[in-house]
Amino acid sequence: MKIGFIGFGEVASTISKKLLDNNVNVLSSINGRSDKTKKLAKNSGIDLVNSFEDVALSSDILISTVSPFEALEISKKYGVLTNGIFLDLNNISPKTTLEIFDFFKGINETKSSNFIKGSIIGKISSKNQIIYLSGENSNDLLLLKDYGLNIKVIGSNITDASYIKMIRSIYSKSLTAVTYEAFKISESFNMGDEFFEVLSITEGKDFEIQAKSRIKSLKNSHERKYEEMSEILKFLENIQSSNDFKDNNMIKATQNKFKEIK
Amino acid sequence: MKIGFIGFGEVASTISKKLLDNNVNVLSSINGRSDKTKKLAKNSGIDLVNSFEDVALSSDILISTVSPFEALEISKKYGVLTNGIFLDLNNISPKTTLEIFDFFKGINETKSSNFIKGSIIGKISSKNQIIYLSGENSNDLLLLKDYGLNIKVIGSNITDASYIKMIRSIYSKSLTAVTYEAFKISESFNMGDEFFEVLSITEGKDFEIQAKSRIKSLKNSHERKYEEMSEILKFLENIQSSNDFKDNNMIKATQNKFKEIK
Structure with a gap:
């Protein structure tokens, strides 16, 4: 299984460490990102590919960890490309979550069912941190528990995790x-x-x-x-x-x- | 040493239990009080005298545990009679505390120095409860520590405990x-x-x-x-x-x- 990250800050770096420890293929791209991100990604030991397009196209699970302001744009640009699950982990409001959902729904039902919203509660680095998930297919991501992530599904309603x-x-x-x-x-x-x-x-x-x-x-x-x-x-x-x-x-x-x- | 209570509700009953366990003479009066108070006082094993005047006159430490509304009146009526320390344990504002203090000051310096304000923090029945004290002679009450009470002096400023x-x-x-x-x-x-x-x-x-x-x-x-x-x-x-x-x-x-x- 391949898990790709769009954006590679502290959250992506912490999660990918756990995934790599559990022998998951992790990939990202540093094309056009900040020097800090480039350094973090290079030191992480993940596979670096040429572009986010490539990340999106090759991932079974594509995770967006950018910033609240970039979240919508990144979803439209790269979330749409993946054939797998698209997981947004940014701290966005229920309103922005719904905007992304509606955008995918406008493409087709599969795209909107495969869009999952995640909210990290607690510091990403702490032991008692939990990633809450919502969305129609969020149970599909429960397998991440086997790879060291603390996952909890709240419901199928896409906005639940944002609430x-x-x-x-x-x-x-x-x-x-x-x-x-x-x-x-x-x-x-x-x-x-x-x-x-x-x-x-x-x-x-x-x-x-x-x-x-x-x-x-x-x-x-x-x-x-x-x-x-x-x-x-x-x-x-x-x-x-x-x-x-x-x-x-x-x-x-x-x-x-x-x-x-x- | 004799410790007297004006009013005998839950606070007085809990404190007097500790005092009695440490062989302190405890007294109060049930004259004119509610049936509930009468029952509580009778079951406590303390000495019951005829009137609050008698309690005030015989006590080395006189403690007021009535209610915020009665506190000022009780101070004027009975606090003034005692030759020992007068300790108010009611939940009164800094303003009321100062009113009581000024009343004693109007009588003489000894009366105002012997007036001590106490605030109970935490449930009176709980283990980690502390009675904070303020007033010029509040150190005189540190001896209550030897009788099982959790006492802390904040300062000589009479209003500190109310704050x-x-x-x-x-x-x-x-x-x-x-x-x-x-x-x-x-x-x-x-x-x-x-x-x-x-x-x-x-x-x-x-x-x-x-x-x-x-x-x-x-x-x-x-x-x-x-x-x-x-x-x-x-x-x-x-x-x-x-x-x-x-x-x-x-x-x-x-x-x-x-x-x-x-």
Whole structure:
């Protein structure tokens, strides 16, 4: 079996290591990619072919690990070429997932059934990471379990894996905003240290490490996080009835919180 | 040494059990209290005297465990009578704590130095519960450690223990609102179960139990929690400069969230 990657960053490199250890043929191309990607791919020990067209045409499973912004374009350009399964592992919204699905459906039913959405929950490098899959033929990818990947199928509905990722993002980013605000208030009372101490009593001994990491994460990423929350809100408000709008209080406050950070 | 309680609910009953086990004389009065309190006090094995006046006059340490609403009145009425330490263990705001302190200060310096504010963090019945103390003479109560109580002195500033409790309340209630909102959104996608499953991967295996308990806790207490958030906001806005108002985003959203729950 041959598994091909379009894009070869940290995710592809980590997954391909496991696949190579299990004697799977892995291929990619470094044509036109960044120096960093080129180096990562060359050091990985995978087969490098001339172009992504070649990768797509020779793969039984083609995996897209590029970026949210490139995901749609890559699907249209290379996902369409493969005769096997096309798996998108990018962090894209349910809306973009559906756009890709509709594009394949416009070609034929086989293309859309063979399109599978995957969402990586947890750090790709960590032990307790899980790749959630959705799409009509997602059970076909359960064989990846035999090659060292932690796979779970949620359902046949193509958008399910994107929803999972979005739900996690909503919770996790709102919790970051809560932690940040409560800590800043504590600091204003000269009780920054006590904040971590007191909450560790009830929230567990990992609280301090996790909370500090959440607070620190905002330093350089609050603008990107603000944009992510805005995208999520826009998406939710489009699918919710007007009566439900008031239910997004915490997400809206999180969005505003990220905007105010200097 | 004699330790007296004004009010005898769950907190006083749990603490007095530990004190009695360590051969401390414990006393209270059930005059005019509820049937529930009378039963609890009678079964506890403590000394019951005729009135709270008698409790106050005979105690080396007088502990107030009534309710936030009664705390100020009890302090004025009985706290003032004792010649020993007066410890308030009620969940009162920094503002009420200061009111009590100022009242004692108006009498004399000894009264205000002997007033100590205590905040119980964690369930009173749990093992990892800590009683935080603040006030000029709070070190005098460190001897309670020898009688089985988990005591920590934060500082000599009388309001510190109230701030600690408030900070914890801000974090904990905002997290409840975040959990509730993210869960409701998940449910609207028919992904209620997946919400707990997916977040347990990154938030730890206790996540599901804790999250369900937070969500359930809102069912009957969202109105009380709304009022608590309103009190906290009012207090914060009074002490913060007008430029800081925007910093209470998450608390405001939490307040609104609790109001909307039906």
